[in-house]
Amino acid sequence: MERLPGFRDFYPEPLPHTDVWSADARQFIFEKWRTVARRYNFREYDGPPLESLELFTTKSGEEIAGQLYNFTDKGGRAVTLRPEMTPTLARMIAAHERNYKKPVKWFALPQLFRYERQQKGRLREHFQFNADLIGETDPAADAELIALLIDALRAFGLTEKDFIIRLSSRNAWQEFYKSGRDGVSPSQTSDEYNFFQIIDKLERTPPEESETKLAALGFSLAEVNQFIESGRPTAELESILQNLAARGLKDFVKVDYKVIRGLAYYTGVVFEAFDVQGQFRAIAGGGRYDNLVKLISGGRVDLPALGFGMGDVVLLELLKARGLLPKFDSTTDVFVLIGDEALRPQSLKLVQDLRAAGYAVEYPLTAVKPDKQFKRAQELKTANVVQLENSDYVRIRDLRVRKEIVVGVADTANHLG
Amino acid sequence: MERLPGFRDFYPEPLPHTDVWSADARQFIFEKWRTVARRYNFREYDGPPLESLELFTTKSGEEIAGQLYNFTDKGGRAVTLRPEMTPTLARMIAAHERNYKKPVKWFALPQLFRYERQQKGRLREHFQFNADLIGETDPAADAELIALLIDALRAFGLTEKDFIIRLSSRNAWQEFYKSGRDGVSPSQTSDEYNFFQIIDKLERTPPEESETKLAALGFSLAEVNQFIESGRPTAELESILQNLAARGLKDFVKVDYKVIRGLAYYTGVVFEAFDVQGQFRAIAGGGRYDNLVKLISGGRVDLPALGFGMGDVVLLELLKARGLLPKFDSTTDVFVLIGDEALRPQSLKLVQDLRAAGYAVEYPLTAVKPDKQFKRAQELKTANVVQLENSDYVRIRDLRVRKEIVVGVADTANHLG
Numbered sequence: 001m002e003r004l005p006g007f008r009d010f011y012p013e014p015l016p017h018t019d020v021w022s023a024d025a026r027q028f029i030f031e032k033w034r035t036v037a038r039r040y041n042f043r044e045y046d047g048p049p050l051e052s053l054e055l056f057t058t059k060s061g062e063e064i065a066g067q068l069y070n071f072t073d074k075g076g077r078a079v080t081l082r083p084e085m086t087p088t089l090a091r092m093i094a095a096h097e098r099n100y101k102k103p104v105k106w107f108a109l110p111q112l113f114r115y116e117r118q119q120k121g122r123l124r125e126h127f128q129f130n131a132d133l134i135g136e137t138d139p140a141a142d143a144e145l146i147a148l149l150i151d152a153l154r155a156f157g158l159t160e161k162d163f164i165i166r167l168s169s170r171n172a173w174q175e176f177y178k179s180g181r182d183g184v185s186p187s188q189t190s191d192e193y194n195f196f197q198i199i200d201k202l203e204r205t206p207p208e209e210s211e212t213k214l215a216a217l218g219f220s221l222a223e224v225n226q227f228i229e230s231g232r233p234t235a236e237l238e239s240i241l242q243n244l245a246a247r248g249l250k251d252f253v254k255v256d257y258k259v260i261r262g263l264a265y266y267t268g269v270v271f272e273a274f275d276v277q278g279q280f281r282a283i284a285g286g287g288r289y290d291n292l293v294k295l296i297s298g299g300r301v302d303l304p305a306l307g308f309g310m311g312d313v314v315l316l317e318l319l320k321a322r323g324l325l326p327k328f329d330s331t332t333d334v335f336v337l338i339g340d341e342a343l344r345p346q347s348l349k350l351v352q353d354l355r356a357a358g359y360a361v362e363y364p365l366t367a368v369k370p371d372k373q374f375k376r377a378q379e380l381k382t383a384n385v386v387q388l389e390n391s392d393y394v395r396i397r398d399l400r401v402r403k404e405i406v407v408g409v410a411d412t413a414n415h416l417g
Numbered sequence: 418m419e420r421l422p423g424f425r426d427f428y429p430e431p432l433p434h435t436d437v438w439s440a441d442a443r444q445f446i447f448e449k450w451r452t453v454a455r456r457y458n459f460r461e462y463d464g465p466p467l468e469s470l471e472l473f474t475t476k477s478g479e480e481i482a483g484q485l486y487n488f489t490d491k492g493g494r495a496v497t498l499r500p501e502m503t504p505t506l507a508r509m510i511a512a513h514e515r516n517y518k519k520p521v522k523w524f525a526l527p528q529l530f531r532y533e534r535q536q537k538g539r540l541r542e543h544f545q546f547n548a549d550l551i552g553e554t555d556p557a558a559d560a561e562l563i564a565l566l567i568d569a570l571r572a573f574g575l576t577e578k579d580f581i582i583r584l585s586s587r588n589a590w591q592e593f594y595k596s597g598r599d600g601v602s603p604s605q606t607s608d609e610y611n612f613f614q615i616i617d618k619l620e621r622t623p624p625e626e627s628e629t630k631l632a633a634l635g636f637s638l639a640e641v642n643q644f645i646e647s648g649r650p651t652a653e654l655e656s657i658l659q660n661l662a663a664r665g666l667k668d669f670v671k672v673d674y675k676v677i678r679g680l681a682y683y684t685g686v687v688f689e690a691f692d693v694q695g696q697f698r699a700i701a702g703g704g705r706y707d708n709l710v711k712l713i714s715g716g717r718v719d720l721p722a723l724g725f726g727m728g729d730v731v732l733l734e735l736l737k738a739r740g741l742l743p744k745f746d747s748t749t750d751v752f753v754l755i756g757d758e759a760l761r762p763q764s765l766k767l768v769q770d771l772r773a774a775g776y777a778v779e780y781p782l783t784a785v786k787p788d789k790q791f792k793r794a795q796e797l798k799t800a801n802v803v804q805l806e807n808s809d810y811v812r813i814r815d816l817r818v819r820k821e822i823v824v825g826v827a828d829t830a831n832h833l834g
């Protein structure tokens with residue numbers, strides 16, 4: 001029996017030379033994300049991986065339909081595996097916002113699911129570092145969140161030579177759109193959204209096609225390109241740039257109006273993180289969604305908000321390409337070698353005591369020749385091999401410095417390398 | 418919009434006084450589980466939360482059907498949210514067993530899903546600490562795994578006064594069953610499984626009902642009870658008891674043949690962990706499943722195996738009842754108070770530097786009166802309030818010992834309490 005296409009198995013390292021993923025690398029990434037989020041005083045939360053379908057269709061507009069792992073459960077409910085975290089967060093905040101002082105700074109590491117057409121290397125699930133800041137309209141909030149994104153990438157050893165945050169603004173594009181509509185027939189509500197979709201796909205669409213689509217909405221590709229090239233920061237973007245400069249982070253951001261983000265619910269500043277060499281898809285993306293909490297809560301709670309998501313797949317590709325993933329093949333601190341089976345009970349006690357003292361300890365479950373045990377200890381890249389000489393004394397061999405001593409059993413932990 | 422019934426939202430502490438769960442407590446539990454597993458040199462793995470339905474129906478027999486979150490995906494595949502981890506593990510091991518030296522010692526912290534009838538307090542998902550040992554038939558493997566279970570509970574401060582591992586053996590029950598069938602008509606293959614189900618439910622079934630059901634299989638309740646009360650350890654159980662005694666863990670286990678475990682695939686030693694006061698459902702359960710890897714791999718790979726699962730829900734209830742959950746309400750190391758808005762850029766730089774040095778740092782995103790900032794720092798139970806006096810000096814107030822000093826900005830981190 002096989003796993004489903006587009007899903008991943010995570011194996012301990014060293015990995016078999018096949019198309020499987022590293023559980024150790026995943027845990028390494030999760031720990032870095034958590035560490036940086038906590039320094040920024042973001043608090044961890046989580047919601048269910050299964051939610052009402054309505055939670056996502058309400059929010060994300062038509063582009064989400066047809067891409068979900070949705071089904072009807074045995075109670076007749078229309079449900080779906082979560083394709084993103086933001087609606088769950090908005091739901092949770094709306095339910096208990098009075099209990100938390102604003103601004104709320106929360107993060108999560110959810111697994112997300114999309115039923116996309118199966119392509120080589122395209123996955124149907126991934127993990128995301130989601131960080132959100134709720135209850136503050138000032139661009140200082142945007143700057144705080146973007147600084148977190150920058151430091152979350154720097155935590156892996158990535159520098160301004162590796163990645164850049166492209167900063168843009170839906171407000172700027174909305175103004176451009178409105179001024180361009182002066183004197184033309186009243187637009188339908190969906191027109192602005194369609195305009196944003198064309199801008200979002202500009203870089204991966206043939207110019208003629210964009211030209212035609214823009215013309216239908218009363219714009220020329222030339223004026224759009226001119227606006228992009230002007231790159232004049234709005235007041236909010238200027239404020240964010242200055243804030244980041246004060247932190248010493250200005251080299252990690254640039255204004256780039258080509259970024260607009262596909263999702264329907266963004267309202268203000270939007271941004272994406274890319275590798276500088278342009279080898280990979282976006283590393284992360286986010287922006288302001290000031291109307292979403294109100295929408296999800298049925299108008300009951302109205303709070304400005306913004307957030308970003310960073311997936312584990314592109315990040316892992318980038319870290320591998322830059323040689324920034326550590327080796328994960330050594331986890332054993334001590335191998336307790338049992339040379340004389342008569343000493344097995346005392347050896348088990350020693351195993352127990354060393355584990356209680358915090359060491360990762362391995363030993364042979366059954367009788368094995370000492371030279372084979374020693375070989376196994378070497379394969380495990382164990383730091384120390386410890387062997388009872390008799391009930392009272394142990395021989396400790398430090399395999400890294402090839403040092404050997406004999407000490408009293410009770411003294412073992414004090415002499416481990 | 419609300420979350421689905423039987424699913425949990427995990428909020429940061431302090432919690433609103435409602436029916437939500439603590440993300441901090443969950444993370445606390447996960448970290449303890451990981452720490453102990455690593456000391457036992459178990460390696461972390463994970464598989465997809467969504468699997469082929471067949472993976473579970475092949476393995477678990479009829480008792481699993483009707484309890485799953487199963488559906489047909491958009492590609493026409495019969496799929497299900499995983500109700501347990503063992504079949505995924507068996508699938509993963511079968512796929513790559515040659516790459517891993519035996520015995521394999523792996524653990525995972527999966528979220529599992531069951532579509533159970535909705536009852537007050539009954540959940541449809543939970544997290545489980547799953548640990549498995551693959552490739553060793555000797556009872557020494559069972560002892561190693563049970564020792565891990567014991568230490569995973571002790572890591573939370575639970576003692577032999579709080580919990581006990583009830584140890585049993587399907588082998589012993591199989592012998593009892595076979596000897597009881599001497600001279601009666603040949604049994605059907607499902608009869609033994611039905612017999613195990615009756616034993617499994619003995620403690621929560623009226624005696625008359627058990628009597629009737631047992632009689633249909635040619636047994637009396639009296640002889641069953643006599644076998645249970647005899648409690649004579651088999652050779653394998655005796656070996657496990659001695660092994661655990663050598664580690665100093667004998668007070669945490671007892672032989673109890675009332676335990677037999679419901680699942681169809683157990684083959685040898687089985688066990689369950691209970692709170693001594695009998696207030697809660699089982700804390701953990703597991704056993705040997707020597708035929709499962711062969712079954713899942715279609716006969717290609719044949720490896721003995723055993724494992725246990727410990728859920729987060731009962732454990733959390735128990736820890737709360739015993740007062741063993743820490744408080745999670747203090748996460749801020751430093752509050753950078755901005756008394757003069759002209760010093761905001763330098764204050765942002767200080768925030769950045771302290772975070773880079775590893776501190777969890779909070780500050781006001783926008784202009785706020787200093788006394789309100791100070792109040793916020795107190796609410797956050799911040800250890801240190803740091804305020805720039807001017808570009809060169811900071812005032813550091815240690816709120817716990819009420820000490821105040823002024824030092825050079827670059828020297829701040831060296832003077833934090």
